[in-house]
Amino acid sequence: MTTARLPDGFRVTLGDDVRRRAGTAGGESLLGTVPPRLLHLTAAEAALVHRDGTVVVDGPATRRLARALLDAGLAHPTGPQPGAPTPDRVAVVVPVRDRPLERLLAALAAGPRLGGLVVVDDGSADPAPLARAVAEAGGALVRHPEPRGPAAARNTGLAAVRRGGPSGTPFVAFLDSDVVPAPDWLTPLLEHLADPAVALVAPRVTALHPEAGGLVGAYEALRSSLDLGTAPAPVGPHGAVSYVPGAAMLLRVAAVDGPAFDEDLHVAEDVDLLRRLDSGGWVARYEPAAQVAHDHRVAPTTWLRRKLFYGTGDARLARRHPGSAPLLTMTPAAAAVCAALIAPRRATAAVAAVAAAASTVRLARRLPRLRSPYRAAALLTAFEVVGGLWQAATALGRTGWPIAAVAALASRRARRLVAVVTVAEGLADWWQHRDRAPDARLPLPGYLLLHRVDDVAYGTGVWVGMVGERTLAPLRLRLRR
Template sequence: MSGTVPDGMRVVLDRRVRRLAGRDGGASLLGGAPPRLVHLSARAQQALGDGSELTVADPLTRALARTLLDSGLAHPAHPLPAGPGPADVTVVVPVKDRPLDRLLAALPGDLGGLVVVDDGSADPEPLAALVKAAHGSVIRHETSRGPAAARNAGLRAATTDLVMFLDSDVVPQAGWLEPLLGHLADPAVALVAPRIVALPPVSGAIGRYEAVRSGLDLGPDPALIVPRSRVAYVPSAAMLVRREVVLPGFDEDLHVAEDVDLVLRLHAGGARLRYEPASRVAHDHRTSPRDWLARKAFYGTGAAPLAARHHGSVPPMVLSPWTAAACAVLLLQRRWSVPVAAVITAIAAERLSRKLPKLANPRASALRLAGLGLGGAVYQVANAMLRHHWPLAALMVPFSRRARRAVVAAAVAEGLADWWTRRAHDPAVRPDPLTHLVAHRLDDLAYGAGLWWGAWRHRSGAALRPIGPPVRSGPNG
């Protein structure tokens, strides 16, 4: 799916992008989704200037904006261009035995349609009356067919170009729809999703943890949605789609991770998918310990069928041979482990520098990149040890002092780092580090248990295997 970036659209570089000087008067941009190095010609560098923002006004800036947007190096800047209006949107809500009062009250009155799919509720009459009062229509499944089938029924019934999926346990916040519609001024964008935040009031230790660490909340920064990147999926709790691109819809054979499957299929088909945190939709998180842990384990069971359908798209780790070797040496915890890991990283940097002839200082840049790569690999290994592969770590702990040290160090360091990076995700909530660390470890144990159960049930270890990074190089801008 392709399209021309509209004139007047402003794009801004992602805050994580690093600009490296080139030998030809141009520059190289490091970042994107997944990370890559994109070289800009001198003309493209001049068009971008010394700042981080570009306004589309001519063929050069239009092509440059398309490259930056499609590589995840930049995002549309606010205010976004005028896109479709609410009248072009049908809201589809799957529901079973849940009240919809607060969700329907938050919807704008000028929508193009409202379709509520009753997926086998025990008492359908009150729901039908409520939806009728909201000028919507109800599709009734006499027996539950699952959320994917319910959403597909609503998708087929919609008559507008755009469909907004909203789950019954969410409440859109003020001004939520306009930023999503603005992204669809770009004809290449097929799906855009808001940020899912905690529905106030937030209470209890689990509630505070979920407010800053929910798997539905993908953070405060905009992103291109790309497998194996910072934002690799978006939840179907809230997503706006182009109807004709998404049809026939969700895979009804999946009862978990059907939203991730849809995202992966759309990406494979060439559609651009965007995450817009300026749009906020509140979610009523599960906070009772039993329900919370069960939901985490349930999410884990989705990895195996996803790995079977989309090879290499949901790995526990993405490691190059060099970083894998360095991490393995560090895990041995010998006196020579750190210097040997440093030598491995230096060799990798030297080899990388030969592939960066357009940079002004290829060796220094390569050493920096190799160091960042090693740091990211260490973090991935620590995370996988405690989340995806904790059963293996648990088997080793009773018999190995080094395994015990590695697990304890990873559990504390990764947990505190996670708290530090996410502690301000919800300004109204300030989780303390100890509670966050304990909840994070329980979250990982539950998810990992579900992951291994799903792998055993599907007789496949694909979701447990690390993979190597893709080989990517960017074109000249």
Template sequence: MTSQTGPQDTRLPDGFRIVLDRRTRILDDGAALLGGAPPRLVHLTAKARAIVDTGNTITVADPASRALARLLLDGGLAQPARPVAALERPTAKDVTVVVPVKDRTAGLVRLLATLPADLGGIVVVDDGSAVPVAVGHDSPVTVLRNDTARGPAAARNAGLAAATTELVAFLDSDVVPRPGWLEPLLDRFADPAVGLVAPRIVALDAGTTWVSRYEAVRSSLDLGLDAAPVVPRSRVAYVPSAALLVRRDAAGTGFDEELHVAEDVDLVLRLHAQGWRLRYEPASHVAHDHRVDVVQWWGRKTFYGTGAAPLALRHTGAVPPMVLSPWSAAVCALLLVQRRGATALAAVITAGAAERLSRKLGKLRRPRLAAARLTGIGLVGALAQTGSALTRHFWPVAVLACLFSARARRAVAVAAVVEGVVDWWTHRGHDADGPGPLAHVGAHRLDDLGYGAGLWWGAWRHRTAAPLRPTGPGRRRPHRQG
């Protein structure tokens, strides 16, 4: 359903600038960098250290700086800086906006009123609305119509086929782009290897109910405040199709029309496998009219969960419920036993993992300190995944265990409270007035119950356990070079 080749040119242009990610740690006075998602250690040669200036910025000017910038950018240790004015990049006239719509005329009119006047084109695809969409005879909008509904993937593909510009922006009819939304996305295409960029999806109206306030800070569409590469099994593993800007050559024929859920994740996985770089750019805001009716909201969470099974069957190992190394999986299992002996053994395994890692970090001045830090990061991540999995992916199993074991009840209760409070603390500053900790934890647990129910239903319907199988870190798939 998409292009068969990756980018033909992956060379960053002269003048392209990157800045170290705020999570990246500088070790040994610049001899190494620790960061990315998943975390990795990058040793720098003396020449590479000289390229990173005092502001932790790299400007591409020669083959060495170009190679270093690409390495750090792809690894998530650095993010693109705002490009200099002289750097060539697309403009609004290079963009066609495609809007799939079905029986949502008011939202479509609201959206069209916010779009720039200098776009390369606007295509509205009416996917079998009861009353055909009309936008006026003097409108620059092209309207295509399916007599019967074929689904959002097919509607987007029809608009993609009609577009003639270099870039295509997919916008759902229930979104409202904020002023200035397009420019930060266009900036990312100064990198010729970038095939897709997504904005941050924010709430159109924070509202006053507990559901609306929770969605304002914790929507499944909102991927947070920090820019990131979109990489499977990382902090930003997908981006939603509510708002996307794609290179037409990368998109090929578009979305998989057999999928009626998670077709956006499928597109991300395919483009990444072909070597395209994908970016999440939260400097661009597109507001979404979130579902705030409790029944509709919970149903949508369940619907999202059903997409895991078809994705797991199409992309083996790309969407696991947990990604744990063998030692961290053993430690988490031992801690769940809740016995002194098991806890002591978990401590021994953790210390052994740190010591083994330190032997691989011999180039550093203090390898044991760096190994302890890396091991600690890995263990915290593993515990967080375990707590989340107990209440989200595997809650039916957890409930069954609680019927027979007091230790299971204690473990699930601790996970439900601690993970929920941490989640509230993490999202409390997301540009909106979210609910208090009690309401947030309650909504979060309902969110997880809905997704988990959909996950298990989808697995049963497709007769597969693939979306329920944890996996190890494995080796990262290298990007193809043009």
């Protein structure tokens, strides 16, 4: 459990996916569904949770309970929070190369007064227009004579802040040059930093022009890898939100010693930072109440190249952070059900049924404080199985697509299975994302086609990265109890 002390008055609220179950002796159990997790509360602890699901820190007992809920991912901070930093303690760092900045600078000027602005010109061919724009905005400009990449540019900006350019700025917001923050984007992020355990918090990244860009533009408005949805969450390799993009994030400067980003990485440097923070005991959070719009790349060839490029980062991350992001992570029961669907025989179906039943019984024996332990255990097992099936279906059409293609060529049964799984996964994915951008207009067939192209491009990048790194680590499977 995280040991950093939450301040008095700090407020957390149970997540929308959390179900409350009555326990024995007046206690209560909290069941989260995405991902599945369970936390027991004594009668005294349950009494500290208000009827609306909030817990307000006002002493040792509520402080311990709020921290336990946060660590379990069952509750999220809900502001306003006491002691939250103000915007004037934040310096904004913008890496840029051969791009206009006027749109971003105008958006920053329309928002709260910041503690400083540092723009890092990463080797632009014509630096004069950029210098004029930054001077007019009252910011500081640092220039790389030659391009060194976004990681190096962000580190240069962070170093400028540390040298005392903008004074009194213990927090740095990294914003890419192609984003436009909403006027109130910063306040919801700063509320999280009232928790001294939080090192990094990121906003939701939406489409700047959801109605433009044709089919690709509409698809990106609904399904961009930068947009992580509408639910707040802790960020971790095995959670509902496993990463946040470097396009927009707010960092506690004291959480990193030296450079924040690995300059040897030209892709996935943001995920690498998150993994290092996690291993150092820090917390990262995702806050969709804060929004930043992004000018998505919607030209088809540029879009495809970008997806492939993103995929190449998996192998390097797998080498640097072994075991942090396997292709599949599931319980034996979920694995057995997947095997039964892949090889539908009486024997595999029987094994799957026995594995699911054994998992339910074993879990129920660990839940003596619930009034209906077997019901809760069956529910948790079902969530695990469904989650495992979703992982397997996603992996089949994404990283595993070359394997699926070879199997489909060799077997009629495999062709039917691949066809059914990819269509079903595509429909489920469309249902999950269909309302993210009301202004986007994309027919279902177009969504299914572009989703499959998206997955194949990313998966191809993963295989390219594995060849370059000479590793199969991104294909690793992990069974957990």
